[in-house]
Amino acid sequence: MEYDVQKLFEEPGLIQITTWARGVIQNKDARDVVFALANAASKEGKYVQAWENYVDLPDRVNVPVRAYARISPNPIESKYIYENENPDVVVLTEEGLVKGNNVLKGLKPGGVLIVNTKRDPEYILKFLSDTSNLGILGCVDATGVTGYIKTLSGAEGATDASGIGAGVGAVLAGAAAKAKEMVKLENLLGTVKNQDACRYGYENVKLMKVNEVGEVVSIGKIKQNKYDLEGLPFAGTVPSPKKENEGMVTGNWRTERPILTKELCNDCLICWLDCPDATIFKTEDGLIDFDLKYCKGCGICAAVCPTEAVTMVPELDFVD
Amino acid sequence: MLEQIKTIRHAPDEEYYVSGHRTCAGCGPALVYRLVAKAAGPNTIFLGPTGCMYVANTSYGCGPFAVPWLHTQITNAGGVASGVEAAYKAMMRKGKYTGERPHVIVMAGDGGATDIGLQALSGMLYRGHDVLFICYDNESYANTGIQTSPTTPWGAVTTFTPSGPAIPEGKRLWPKDNAQLVAHGHPELKYLATASLAFPLDLMNKVRKGLNAEGPAYLHIQAPCPKGWQFDSDKTIDMAKLAVDTGMFQLYEYENGKYTITYTPRKRKPVEEYIKLQGRFSHLKPEHIEKIQQFVDAKLKAIEVEVTAVSEAAPTD
Amino acid sequence: MGKKRLITGVVATAEAVRLADVDVISSFPIRPYTGIMSELARMIADGELDAEFVHAEGEHAQLSVVYGASAAGARTFTGSSGVGVTYAMEVYSPISGERLPVQMAIADRTLDPPGDFGSEHTDAEVCRDQGWIQGWAATPQEALDLTLLYYRIGEDPRVLLPQYACQDGYFVSHIAGEVDVPDEAQVKEFLPPYKNKHQLNIYEPQIIGAQIEPDMGPPLQYQRALAMRNAKEVIKEAYDDYNRIFGRNYSPFVEEYMTEDADVVIFLQGAHSQTAIDVARRLRNHGEKVGVVRLRTFRPFPTEEVRDALSKFKVIGVVDNSANFGIAGGGGVLLTEARTALYGEGDKVKTVGFVAGLGGEAITRDEFYRMFAKLKDIAKTGKVEQNAYWVPFEL
Numbered sequence A: 001m002e003y004d005v006q007k008l009f010e011e012p013g014l015i016q017i018t019t020w021a022r023g024v025i026q027n028k029d030a031r032d033v034v035f036a037l038a039n040a041a042s043k044e045g046k047y048v049q050a051w052e053n054y055v056d057l058p059d060r061v062n063v064p065v066r067a068y069a070r071i072s073p074n075p076i077e078s079k080y081i082y083e084n085e086n087p088d089v090v091v092l093t094e095e096g097l098v099k100g101n102n103v104l105k106g107l108k109p110g111g112v113l114i115v116n117t118k119r120d121p122e123y124i125l126k127f128l129s130d131t132s133n134l135g136i137l138g139c140v141d142a143t144g145v146t147g148y149i150k151t152l153s154g155a156e157g158a159t160d161a162s163g164i165g166a167g168v169g170a171v172l173a174g175a176a177a178k179a180k181e182m183v184k185l186e187n188l189l190g191t192v193k194n195q196d197a198c199r200y201g202y203e204n205v206k207l208m209k210v211n212e213v214g215e216v217v218s219i220g221k222i223k224q225n226k227y228d229l230e231g232l233p234f235a236g237t238v239p240s241p242k243k244e245n246e247g248m249v250t251g252n253w254r255t256e257r258p259i260l261t262k263e264l265c266n267d268c269l270i271c272w273l274d275c276p277d278a279t280i281f282k283t284e285d286g287l288i289d290f291d292l293k294y295c296k297g298c299g300i301c302a303a304v305c306p307t308e309a310v311t312m313v314p315e316l317d318f319v320d
Numbered sequence B: 001m002l003e004q005i006k007t008i009r010h011a012p013d014e015e016y017y018v019s020g021h022r023t024c025a026g027c028g029p030a031l032v033y034r035l036v037a038k039a040a041g042p043n044t045i046f047l048g049p050t051g052c053m054y055v056a057n058t059s060y061g062c063g064p065f066a067v068p069w070l071h072t073q074i075t076n077a078g079g080v081a082s083g084v085e086a087a088y089k090a091m092m093r094k095g096k097y098t099g100e101r102p103h104v105i106v107m108a109g110d111g112g113a114t115d116i117g118l119q120a121l122s123g124m125l126y127r128g129h130d131v132l133f134i135c136y137d138n139e140s141y142a143n144t145g146i147q148t149s150p151t152t153p154w155g156a157v158t159t160f161t162p163s164g165p166a167i168p169e170g171k172r173l174w175p176k177d178n179a180q181l182v183a184h185g186h187p188e189l190k191y192l193a194t195a196s197l198a199f200p201l202d203l204m205n206k207v208r209k210g211l212n213a214e215g216p217a218y219l220h221i222q223a224p225c226p227k228g229w230q231f232d233s234d235k236t237i238d239m240a241k242l243a244v245d246t247g248m249f250q251l252y253e254y255e256n257g258k259y260t261i262t263y264t265p266r267k268r269k270p271v272e273e274y275i276k277l278q279g280r281f282s283h284l285k286p287e288h289i290e291k292i293q294q295f296v297d298a299k300l301k302a303i304e305v306e307v308t309a310v311s312e313a314a315p316t317d
Numbered sequence C: 001m002g003k004k005r006l007i008t009g010v011v012a013t014a015e016a017v018r019l020a021d022v023d024v025i026s027s028f029p030i031r032p033y034t035g036i037m038s039e040l041a042r043m044i045a046d047g048e049l050d051a052e053f054v055h056a057e058g059e060h061a062q063l064s065v066v067y068g069a070s071a072a073g074a075r076t077f078t079g080s081s082g083v084g085v086t087y088a089m090e091v092y093s094p095i096s097g098e099r100l101p102v103q104m105a106i107a108d109r110t111l112d113p114p115g116d117f118g119s120e121h122t123d124a125e126v127c128r129d130q131g132w133i134q135g136w137a138a139t140p141q142e143a144l145d146l147t148l149l150y151y152r153i154g155e156d157p158r159v160l161l162p163q164y165a166c167q168d169g170y171f172v173s174h175i176a177g178e179v180d181v182p183d184e185a186q187v188k189e190f191l192p193p194y195k196n197k198h199q200l201n202i203y204e205p206q207i208i209g210a211q212i213e214p215d216m217g218p219p220l221q222y223q224r225a226l227a228m229r230n231a232k233e234v235i236k237e238a239y240d241d242y243n244r245i246f247g248r249n250y251s252p253f254v255e256e257y258m259t260e261d262a263d264v265v266i267f268l269q270g271a272h273s274q275t276a277i278d279v280a281r282r283l284r285n286h287g288e289k290v291g292v293v294r295l296r297t298f299r300p301f302p303t304e305e306v307r308d309a310l311s312k313f314k315v316i317g318v319v320d321n322s323a324n325f326g327i328a329g330g331g332g333v334l335l336t337e338a339r340t341a342l343y344g345e346g347d348k349v350k351t352v353g354f355v356a357g358l359g360g361e362a363i364t365r366d367e368f369y370r371m372f373a374k375l376k377d378i379a380k381t382g383k384v385e386q387n388a389y390w391v392p393f394e395l
Helices: A027-043 A121-125 A168-179 A185-189 A195-204 A270-274 A300-304 B028-040 B077-093 B110-114 B118-127 B178-183 B200-212 B226-230 B233-246 B271-275 B286-302 C009-019 C034-045 C059-071 C082-087 C089-097 C140-155 C184-190 C214-246 C272-285 C303-310 C333-341 C365-381
Strands: A015-022 A047-052 A064-072 A089-092 A111-116 A134-140 A206-209 A256-260 A280-282 A288-290 A310-314 B044-049 B069-072 B103-109 B132-137 B191-196 B217-222 B251-255 B258-263 C003-007 C024-027 C052-055 C076-080 C103-107 C133-137 C163-167 C177-181 C206-208 C254-257 C264-268 C290-295 C297-299 C315-320 C350-355 C388-390
Touching: A015 A027, A027 A047, A027 A064, A027 A168, A027 A185, A089 A168, A111 A168, A121 A134, A121 A206, A134 A168, A134 A195, A168 A185, A168 A195, A185 A195, A256 A288, A270 A280, A270 A300, A270 B200, A300 A310, A300 B233, B028 B044, B028 B103, B028 B132, B028 B200, B028 B233, B044 B077, B069 B077, B069 C059, B077 B103, B077 B118, B077 B132, B077 C024, B077 C052, B077 C059, B103 B110, B110 B118, B110 B132, B110 B178, B118 B132, B118 B178, B118 C059, B132 B200, B178 B191, B178 B217, B191 B200, B191 B233, B200 B217, B200 B251, B226 B233, B233 B271, B271 B286, C003 C009, C009 C034, C009 C103, C009 C140, C009 C163, C009 C177, C024 C034, C024 C059, C034 C052, C034 C076, C059 C076, C059 C082, C059 C089, C076 C082, C082 C089, C089 C214, C103 C140, C133 C140, C140 C163, C140 C177, C140 C184, C140 C214, C184 C214, C254 C303, C264 C272, C264 C303, C264 C333, C264 C365, C272 C290, C272 C365, C290 C303, C290 C365, C303 C333, C315 C333, C315 C365, C333 C350, C350 C365
Parallel strands: A015 A089, A089 A111, A111 A134, B044 B069, B044 B103, B069 C206, B103 B132, B132 B217, B191 B217, C024 C052, C024 C076, C076 C103, C103 C163, C133 C163, C264 C290, C264 C315, C315 C350, C350 C388
Antiparallel strands: A015 A064, A047 A064, A134 A206, A256 A310, A280 A288, B191 B251, B251 B258, C003 C177, C133 C297, C254 C290
């Protein structure tokens, strides 16, 4: 028996929505985007799914996490493929996620990217690597309209007692519905708590055409597990790292970057000792510097600095 | 013998808990781990019972430990540590191992130390194994998404103690005091202390005292958790400081049957100043906060810290 | 050369632990295995054995202690019975998953209720799929030999798996018999010192037991499965060496008694095999072509060897000394596994199950006699009317 598995597993009409967010502090808003869109589509008689990526759980403050929805005119056959392999729409709840995260991975030709930012699409585009499949880039200042909803309710698959779409998630769901035809606005408004925010997103998202894409001919690769059994560590045991653990690089967790004003630094070393990630090192000039490969941007160094020599600056202000 | 660290400049540069772990931005327990590893040095074996400091640190088949590290179940760190210590004792006596005798340190969360792991901890202390057992107390089962543990404060919201019309205050039980529980009734215990991230040198020196002690030692370290307590990730040290300045957490040592208070706030702050900064307490009403104040006052009186809570700002030192 | 002594299974096991120069032992009292630990404690007090003897606060802690000690590089020993075995359940998979060749003696005991001290294989059998080598000794001599054999097999770098060395509580553990206790020189020749690359060592730091992504799950489980497969070859080698050095005549997987021209046989493991052999011999004296096949290694289950042994007969009665409520076929684990081994042999080999000897009641000679009679009936009529019989109620 021999089939082309790519063709064998095609699901015509299936729309995949992926939201990227910062763990814990934006996790709920990420979940709200996918649940709001899936609920709205359900009202229209579509088949739907919505969930969080379990590889990203348990989530940690600032860690990039993903939430997903699927909307289809037909029963969803790939329902236990736990990651969206070929998203039609990608939504970022925070602009810094464009750095160090392959957010457009597997994007379907002509796909949409929505970013929560007050910056212009042109600026955001600079940070995206392979944009050949990107059809539309949309920017909307969701945080300018409303805040992130911080709650533990609704985590781990439980009921969200705080309701769906009260904050940033509502704006982004509205923006996504504008950029990609998948649900009617009125149905979306019928599912979210903050309808004004949702309408704002729909009406104010700045859309930019990136590529003209014709008919979609193929989707990405179907996941196939392949293992190098010889190269596998025995019983999963690995040698201890010496200086850094390169298996878990965390520089892409930052939404803000610490900056040292050297003239103000009195070399007290408090920040050095208080960094949970050991990313502050002593320099030859007797001061300190930051290891941005691993700095998560928690801001403790700035908070404990007695001379205000450390300030936190939005990560996307820097192009490096 | 590990020397006491006099000033921040004397703290070792070497890291044995290195960069590259999936703990929260601003994670209190991660900072505890780093300071403990720094204080203990290279001659150390860490045992990591299930909890945040297992899952977040070793996510994806790697980890930040530059010294040997072994996973244990959340239930049995005390037992596994006993085994490691006993093995080195036997192997050295029998000439099967000729290297340095390693320090054995358990890094358990409050679940692994005060709840499901308490029996194993007690067994280890009772038998006199030369192990430093550290509880990094972030006051909930945080790895599983913030559920109540025995050290979760009264009135805190967790996903197992939500606040609702029928139960407005959230958690309705007073926290277990594990340090007290451990201190009394384990005659082989050689050193016990509580420590705080607000005083990192004190914390590291207590680690060294615990390791120098010939026999079991227990450290209970409060480790603020931005995820579970719901505060901004840059406020971790502030929370630790406020906890001791309000008396919500007390710092002391217990050695040879005697307590030494290692930090007394000059002017104690009301607990409200601590509580109002944390999302887990945001539902509490004034009468709830008053209840917590009374609990703290009584507790401090019991350990003879006679500092009245006053609401003016205390000097920061 | 060895020395003949009249000793129980518990003492025989302790003698083997002493001969293996074990470094760390963890104990907790529960009948009937307790005697092994009392004996070891005595040896340490008398200076016959140099080991750390850790009084664990329960079976879960016992297994935790040897997990840590083995990871630190020590040879370890622990043991239990009945509900003690199941109380430690959480720790079995971590021990085999981290590939630590801990040894645990199990002197079987019924699970509660009925709170009975008697033997049943249920306690050890519920742990059968945790990645441990497992098998039953049927005499005190075998209890001693199995202990030494299992250290050698489990610590082999091709295997590195923990072992349950089982013996029927009371029957083997408490009835003294003649045992040849080998001397240190023999044991030294057979059992090399324990070395595991995979250990807690400050000079070569390693991270043992890290979390993994879901896609690392399949290959890591596969590694453990391969170790279990490799174990078969290692078991054969170890038994060959053992037989040569100690002058025994063991077959590593399956042993046959009076089966040359048998048409019906009883298949079982453990102490009650001795009674079954006795009954078969008496029936043979009357010309009945009956025999006994005894399973010596339960994990890894020797599928091919069991098939080759059993497929020669017309009817096989599989005796399960365990309570497996609601199991397929209504018998026990051994019945379902024997049938799996015989898959593909078609209808020419008939199998029937007997659940017997529960709660520590001996399987009587009369019961074995009735089992053989039932097998003869089936051989004659060619009909299996019932998948399995609870003895004596249904037989």
